[in-house]
Every structure is written in C-alpha cells, then in structure tokens.
Amino acid sequence: MIRAVKPAVLVVADSDSYLKLATTFLHRLGPGWDRRVVLARTPVMPTDEQILAAFEGTDLDPADLEVLALNQFNSQTIGEDLVFAAATGPVVAELYARILRTEPANNRRTALISALPGVAFPATRKGWNYRRPGDGFICHSHAEARDFSFMNLDDDGHQPTIMVSKLPFLRSTGFPTQVPGTIKRLVFAPQAKVPFGKAEREQILISLERTARLNPGLEVLVKLRARAGEPQTHLEAYPYDLLFEQLVRAGTLGKVTHLQFVTGSMAEVLSKESALVTVSSTAALESLDRGLPTMVLSDFGVNAQMINVVFESSGLLGSLDDLEALNFAPANKPWLRENYFHRVDNTFNESLMILAQRARDGQLKTDPEILAFIKHQPLRQRVRTALPTPLLKVLLKIRRQLRLSQQSSTRSSS
Secondary structure, eight states, X not given: OOOOSSOEEEEEEOSHHHHHHHHXXXXXXXXXXXXXXXXXXXXXXXXXXXXXXXXXXXXXXXXXXXXXXXXXXXXXXXOOSEEEEESOHHHHHHHHHHHHHHSOSSSBOOEEEEEOSSOOOSOOXXXXXXXXXXXXXXXXXXXXXXXXXXXXXXXXSOOOEEEEOOOTTOOOSSSOXXXXXXXXXXEEEOOSSSSOSHHHHHHHHHHHHXXXXXSTTOEEEXXXXXXXXSOOSSOOSSOHHHHHHHHHHHTSSOSSOOEEEEOSOHHHHOOTTEEEEESSOTHHHHHHHTTOOEEEEOTTOOSGGGTOGGGTTSSOEEOHHHHHTTOOOXXXXXXXXXXXXXXXXXXXXXXXXXXXXXHHTTOBOOOHHHHHHHHTOOHHHHHHHHSOHHHHHHHHHHHHHHHHHHHHHHHHHO
C-alpha cells in the first residue's frame, strides 16, 4: 500500500470520552499530518449528539467519521504510519493484537500508541496490561508519567516508551488565568462510576437543590454525559436523571425544582460566570483551564476507589456544606504544575514524527514476549469485542444486575 508524503495517523475510538480524546488530539496535531478517525463498532458507541459534541471546536468534520468492525483492522487495511488506539482497554488490546499478528515481527511498518482520556493517576495494572504491547503510551502529566514508569519497571522484556503530552482539550499554556466575577451558574459534572451508592447520589442531588434555594438567581445545571439508557464509556448503576425523577415522585424533592439536566458539550455550559463541582471528573480540569471556580467533593472519600486521589493537595477539595455556601478555593500552583498544567514544548510532536518515520522505514520490531503475551489474551476480552452488539448488551445488562445484587447482599450482611 502506498503511503502519503506527510506522516499519516489513524485514531481508533470507541466511546464518547475516547472520541473526544481522538478529535482533540488530531486537532492539536494539525494539518501537517494526514489524519483519519474511525469509530470501532462496539456496544459503547456514542450517540449522534455525543459525536457532534466530540467534534465541536476542532477542525475535523464529523461527516468524515468512519465506523468499522474490529475484524476489519489488520496490516493490509491500515495504510497509516501511526495508529493511536484511543479506546477502552479490551478494544485497544484486540486492535493491537490484530495488527501485530499480521505484520512482520522484524520490520513492522505500523507504530502503535495509546492513552487514557482523562485523569490516569494512580496507574492501574489492568489498564496498563491492555496497552503494554504498544510502542508508546501517552501520559498527560508529570505525576502520571512517574507512576506509569514505575509500573513499566516491573515488566520484563518489551516496555513501551512513556510519552508526556498535555490533555488536548486544555488550552492554557501554563497556569490558567483566573476569571474574576460572581458565580451565576453552577455546573455539576457526574462521574459514571462514583459514588456508586444510590444514597450518596441522592445526597448530591438534594444538596444541589438546596444550593440553588440558598443562592437566589443561581442557575444549577447537571451536565450529563448521557441520559439514562444511552451508551457511555462506563456503565452507570444509578443515572442522576432517573434518581431525580424518583426523588420527586417520593416527595423528597418538590415538583418545582431549580435543577436542569443537560447534555452536549461541556464547553457550551461553562460560561465565564460559571463554577464547576464534581466528585471525580476530567471536567474539573476543563473548568480550571478556563480559570473558573472548581470544587472536588470530599464527602464520600478521597482515595483510589473514588478515582479522585489525584486531587489530594490540589486545594480544590470541599464538602457539600462548602458547595451550598459557594465556598470555592483556588488551586495550588505546585499541584497545577505536576498535574496537567505544565508548560509544553515541541518534544512530544517530534517524538511522534520520529516514531512515524521509523514505521515508514520498516524499523520497528515486535518483541517475542509480546507476541506470546497477545496470543494468550483472556477469552472474555476477545468475546467482548467479537460478539454481536445486541447480544453483548444483554450480557452486560445481566452482569450489571448481578453486581448490584452482590453489592446489596454485602451491605446487608455488614
């Protein structure tokens, strides 16, 4: 297959958050590359609304988005020098395996890189193992790079290069400039996985309603990634819009409410007079990037289980009482420097160019240990990416119900 004169990159995404990572990555990379983005056909594919939101603010056209099944990817169908697997772990692993199995081990011509779509600290072994066969892994902060480098040292044989970039949707070149003014809009950014419990989520909704009542004129928005029943990167046991309806029916919240539930792009709702609150969400970084007041709730814990340990020492932690009083504190500058708001130069782009050129020249090699590693991928991983979407949706629903039942039994016994 004839390769383009410019370096060429293919980005494969599979869900709403990863598609946003894909489009913003390609936008920042710029027209100096031949750029193509493909959506892998999986049960977590974004809706049309989520697709438009992911492309907003980029120089890419959503009409150019292709949708392909994973079994269509191999060395014969991919003509790009570089493949960026911006997808959930099982999809990354299957994509890597299909390419590595079909290319010569000693003169491979497709470079493989991956990344996570938001906060990836602390590093996890499960997420790392999915992505370890690649040539490079992109971190978005110095703290992440150190954590993944330590994990890299535990592996014998092949070790992907740890590359430090910056989350592509962050626009500030260093410390963000604070926007002065009063808070007229409060945006709550949910995280699908945490807090897991129904009671904790209800507590947040009740507090948001109380915040609106205590601060007349304040607009309170719950910015959903997806409405109940719509696909998103992670399954959500208790969607906030459904919980809200249940609270109203139960009389816990009045029928006349101050809360608004919205979807779409976060950029649309974070106006200059906004503030953002979350338990754990990349949206906190978007808010900081715009110089807006930002709070990470600590009422439910600050730990790895809550996916918010990265915000320790940030200065952003606050309680529901702080929220109701609109008591927002500024972020600590040393934390900003180590976590996502470092200054960047052209080193990352140059590294990508070198990797693409090595691929074009057939200079990449696949370690025998990696070939053995991908040969023994877990069966459930291959099943997850190969089953027809309707059947897989049924199996995922059953798994979700079993998890809820097990957790309910555990709580009852304790």
